[in-house]
């Protein structure tokens with residue numbers, strides 16, 4: 001009889017370059033696994049790579065990267081503080097909802113374009129922040145677990161958006177579809193044109209995305225607020241010892257986190273759909289996918305610019321795969337799922353080493 | 361220094377040969393030979409950062425060595441984890457006992473036996489605990505909850521665990537630093553008994569007198585190499601000092617103090633503080649502390665010192681009473697302000713540092729929001745922080761290559777120095793130090809004491825809480841003892857002696873009655 005013994009040991013230090021090797025190797029591993037699964041569907045690898053390389057340079061990848069990166073950068077702020085915001089989905093919806101409501105019913109058509117857009121962004125940021133503020137206050141004051149509270153708010157926001165598009169806000173010119181009317185012109189975000197062709201990339205949100213990654217990077221690693229966030233995230237005891245105001249840190253990271261997701265939501269409705277549509281389609285799971293984006297980017301905003309783009313490629317690839325090969329879009333979830341799985345296991349392996357022995 | 365083959369005989373139970381361990385290019389151990397004989401007490405000496413802990417961690421499977429061989433009873437063995445070490449009869453008594461508060465002694469011990477794959481019947485374990493507890497006069501009740509045990513009792517539980525694991529080699533890393541004389545004697549007694557039973561003891565210590573008292577053989581490490589291996593008969597205090605340290609500088613502890621310009625720094629009136637379980641840990645304590653003095657509070661751990669200090673530092677709620685600091689009640693300060701005015705070196709150093717952050721970021725934990733290191737009010741000027749950290753590292757003799765390495769890689773003593781450096785560099789009017797020298801070697805302790813005294817002479821107040829009565833005796837101007845939540849003021853340094861302090865540490869107020877009657 002053989003007996004297999006597996007034990008784990010903490011490494012005295014993480015493996016070198018793990019911040020770089022881990023994301024890369026998990027991408028390779030998950031591509032391989034997905035290829036096998038797609039092979040079972042009868043998709044030949046050549047076609048897969050063609051779709052993949054097309055997606056790599058397709059504008060639609062950037063279009064998907066925008067909400068992913070914006071929310072992912074926000075989530076990274078919270079995760080750096082060890083605050084587990086799972087609510088980007090609901091915060092995106094909150095931003096989308098408030099921007100839509102204002103665009104449809106409050107902004108006069110005579111308001112200058114720039115002023116209207118600025119106002120809408122600010123409102124969307126605040127909406128996302130407020131949505132995140134509730135779980136933040138509950139955690140800061142009553143130590144309520146933020147995973148549960150943020151997750152629950154996602155479902156509430158979904159119900160509210162769907163109630164509005166099926167009910168009071170349903171468009172008069174939309175033939176009964178569950179969506180609002182198209183927004184007035186002065187509230188719609190300008191889209192990028194490449195070779196005279198309009199893309200679904202809207203310029204202002206793209207700029208906001210890059211800007212926020214840089215600003216958040218600077219905040220996290222160069223300012224006193226970032227210092228507080230990182231200290232609290234690494235050791236709550238040391239934060240208490242140093243007299244840091246923990247409740248302020250929790251609220252700050254959640255407000256930033258929610259606000260950026262709110263901006264992503266505004267970008268989607270004002271810059272892509274030009275109307276508010278069903279909740280499942282506005283956020284389309286981006287709030288959850290952004291969690292992967294944040295970790296794949298090693299919680300570093302500059303890394304997230306890359307990881308967000310990469311996942312954007314995957315998402316857009318998913319849609320083209322569906323069109324050209326008939327493989328359901330959901331298969332892309334297999335990819336992102338295995339990606340997260342390999343990411344977590346490799347991260348674990350970089351900190352612990354397994355010792356496997358076979359004995360008689 | 362390598363062990364010549366003739367050195368070995370059938371009495372050698374463990375032989376470590378050519379052990380090398382690098383941490384990122386830094387050689388913590390460099391071709392070290394170490395042997396343990398049956399039935400001996402082998403003392404491992406060396407200054408802070410010499411590699412003592414690393415060596416025993418390799419033997420107990422906590423670290424993997426880069427190079428080297430380990431022979432156990434003459435057979436080459438692979439020790440890849442703690443379980444392996446236990447299998448070969450090697451156990452370590454942790455410096456901070458790792459026990460579960462909510463379980464009884466028996467439950468704790470059974471748990472670790474089980475997790476190591478050695479399953480016994482619960483009752484049998486209990487019987488054995490009673491048997492061995494008796495044998496070594498450990499006075500442990502197997503049904504007592506660990507949360508009700510003192511530090512020393514917890515340590516004895518760890519020792520029993522090692523015995524029930526049937527260890528023939530028991531390693532103790534600085535076991536006596538936190539004990540009173542009486543408790544220390546118990547440990548020495550145990551070591552001698554264990555020796556008679558044919559077990560071997562490896563003792564790591566910074567106390568040379570202790571080494572001379574109990575050792576059969578001594579191995580001295582310096583900067584990762586063995587510099588001497590000698591029999592106890594050939595060792596003298598002076599000789600050991602010379603072997604351990606490069607320089608022997610005469611230290612003069614200067615005791616002048618300016619009594620005229622004394623200001624009240626801290627006043628505590630009828631303070632009551634509860635512990636985690638809602639019991640009164642501090643009972644109506646009164647205390648006054650003036651500028652330019654060191655007040656020493658001796659006491660065995662768990663007599664309310666921790667709760668008292670945490671209440672002063674503002675991290676624990678008080679139940680009743682007043683704490684007046686610099687003329688204002690501490691509730692009038694905001695947390696950050698108070699932290700900057702009170703330097704605090706806690707007992708459990710890891711709670712005062714962020715182990716996964718570099719040294720330079722750790723050094724600014726209390727300074728990061730000062731205008732001095734901020735640019736435009738929000739940006740931390742990391743360049744000057746880096747420079748500032750380098751200078752603190754050399755000023756306080758912290759053994760670290762550069763300020764960029766994680767604090768978690770420092771040795772126990774150097775971590776302690778890191779906190780000391782940070783707290784003193786704030787120049788606060790009050791310093792609270794709890795067991796500040798327990799992980800320090802001889803010179804670092806001297807340095808610490810003279811640093812504290814110099815700091816006092818600059819008109820600052822220092823509250824020294826220590827389980828080491830000799831330390832309290834040596835540096836304090838006024839001496840107090842804490843026992844079961846009561847604080848007894850014994851008088852000035854010249855009025856008390858070591859024996860009295862220790863009587864109070866063990867018996868508290870009863871001593872007064874004895875004195876009155878007698």
Ligand SMILES: Nc1ncnc2c1ncn2[C@@H]1O[C@H](COP(=O)(O)OP(=O)(O)OP(=O)(O)O)[C@@H](O)[C@H]1O
Nearest residue numbers: 383388408409410411412413414769770771772773
């Ligand atoms: N996990 C680690 N990573 C990096 N360096 C380490 C690690 N553990 C120990 N070191 C380094 O190795 C050297 C030896 O450390 P060790 O803990 O063995 O010293 P020590 O002799 O036990 O000192 P002390 O008396 O202060 O406890 C130190 O310079 C320390 O910084």
Ligand SMILES: [Mg+2]
Nearest residue numbers: 412413771772
């Ligand atoms: Mg040590």
